[in-house]
Amino acid sequence: MNGVHDLGGMHGMGPIDPEANEPVFHNEWERRVFAVTIATFGGGNYHVDQFRHAIERMGAANYLSTSYYEHWLHMVETLMIETGAISRDELNAEQTKLAKEAS
Amino acid sequence: MAKHEHTAPPSDPALRVKALESLLLEKGLIDAKALDEIIDTYENKVGPRNGAAVVARAWVDADYKKRLLDDATAAIAELGFSGVQGEDMVVVENLPGLHNIVVCTLCSCYPWPTLGLPPVWYKAAPYRSRAVSDPRGVLDEFGVSLADDVEIRVWDSNAELRYLVLPERPDGTDGMSEDELAAMVTRDSMIGTGVIQAPK
Numbered sequence: 001m002n003g004v005h006d007l008g009g010m011h012g013m014g015p016i017d018p019e020a021n022e023p024v025f026h027n028e029w030e031r032r033v034f035a036v037t038i039a040t041f042g043g044g045n046y047h048v049d050q051f052r053h054a055i056e057r058m059g060a061a062n063y064l065s066t067s068y069y070e071h072w073l074h075m076v077e078t079l080m081i082e083t084g085a086i087s088r089d090e091l092n093a094e095q096t097k098l099a100k101e102a103s
Numbered sequence: 104m105a106k107h108e109h110t111a112p113p114s115d116p117a118l119r120v121k122a123l124e125s126l127l128l129e130k131g132l133i134d135a136k137a138l139d140e141i142i143d144t145y146e147n148k149v150g151p152r153n154g155a156a157v158v159a160r161a162w163v164d165a166d167y168k169k170r171l172l173d174d175a176t177a178a179i180a181e182l183g184f185s186g187v188q189g190e191d192m193v194v195v196e197n198l199p200g201l202h203n204i205v206v207c208t209l210c211s212c213y214p215w216p217t218l219g220l221p222p223v224w225y226k227a228a229p230y231r232s233r234a235v236s237d238p239r240g241v242l243d244e245f246g247v248s249l250a251d252d253v254e255i256r257v258w259d260s261n262a263e264l265r266y267l268v269l270p271e272r273p274d275g276t277d278g279m280s281e282d283e284l285a286a287m288v289t290r291d292s293m294i295g296t297g298v299i300q301a302p303k
Contacts, residue, residue, distance in 0.1 A: 008208030008259065010232040016244045018224045018296075024146045026223075029117035034145065034220075035138040036124050038187075043132065048262055052210060068211065068226040070116050077123060086126055094122040102118070 004060035030069040037072050046079045054078045150219035153184045154267060155288035157217060159281045161194075162272045172196060175267065179217060188265065189216035195258060196269040197295075202249055204242070204295030205258045205266040206234035212260035214267050218290060225294070235259065245296040268293050273301040 054075040161168040171178040175192035213221040270292040291297025
């Protein structure tokens, strides 16, 4: 099935703009997303096709306006909820708790 | 007056991943020590120096190069590089008049054991969209200008197959050791968005 992720040949995406001496991660949250993803994937919670499909199901505008590790974050949240490992309510509650602590 | 309460889930990725991580840790679904090891591996241990060692070996050892082009996965494993996102490797050789370039139009497939994690531009829309339709224009953006009669082959990676470019050995490197050669090999030369300059 095609979709916004199927970018080959698409026009109008702008310059490539490679970054010289690019770090492996640009900030701490990317590091955490990467590690949580590899750990949950390695733990057998989902397989690679589910991984890609969860990203490919993102809305087109959301997909194009978010960064790579935001795609991964969306994927892990989606799959851990869909497989029943956690619930959306639990995740929302944890986010609210952390947001309050930070404010 | 009561402080306004935000009920919508926060969209800040830093907060979202923190919440996800703490929930998964609390449930015992991930292990804190394993997370640290994963980060250390991909930030400090795996990277394009691995691929550079493969290229340099192929330049100095004709038998190794033949094995590399015949069965890249096995030949790369001879040097100790294997694992996730490198299970099925194909090496494509640059030759006079032929230049190879690798992309993953659908997502971000990339040979982790030999090149480490991909740079942002490799995973972003501009490169993925244009590498297949205008490779010469893309190379121009990387400062690589090829003669008009050089054929460019574009390889679209996927989850089952990942490519590594074997760049041409530059002139003027005859007396160099394998380590010295490896030090010349850039990440981009193994993606195909760079060429290796001859030593001055």
